[in-house]
Amino acid sequence: MNEPDQGYIFNPADLVEYAMDKPIGAARAALTVALEKADVYIDIVTDELSENMELNQEFLKVLSGALRKNSSKVLGDMPNRIKGCQFERDLGL
Template sequence: MSEQEQEHEYAFHPADLVEYAMDKPIGAARAALTIGLECADVYPDIIIAELVGNMELNQRFLKRLTVALRKNPKKIIGEMPARIQTTQLERGLGL
């Protein structure tokens, strides 16, 4: 691949994947979160547990997550609701 082609190649950002899955069925959102949060400082299953049957609530939550990912895809815990921060801390401590 030439240098010019590399300059135009798309750079993956985890927030892009989460944004794409916002209005998709819950399974797609779960898959996107699993992939998009691989390098984040919170376990993907803790975030996935926040998803509910109400798509409107999910979209608000995923929008908040997307903003956090855009700020720093590896440090999102500080932008998450207190219950997620608590669950992450408890798991990190082995409780």
């Protein structure tokens, strides 16, 4: 058995990309792990998912791109409705 490549560094975007075509439960679980250290509330992002994964793929592509840029600062690349929800939550509304 070969040893794993020691040069690989896990990126949370890898997990999101893997879950793009998986059932909704797997996508939610992947987002929970991938957004653990991000600047956006996880439930705001998971609430954005629909039961139809085809509809979610474009959103998950945007999210994985943001995670690749900076896995802790994704809010700036999110759609305005997510930014708005985050802002409201931060204000306690």
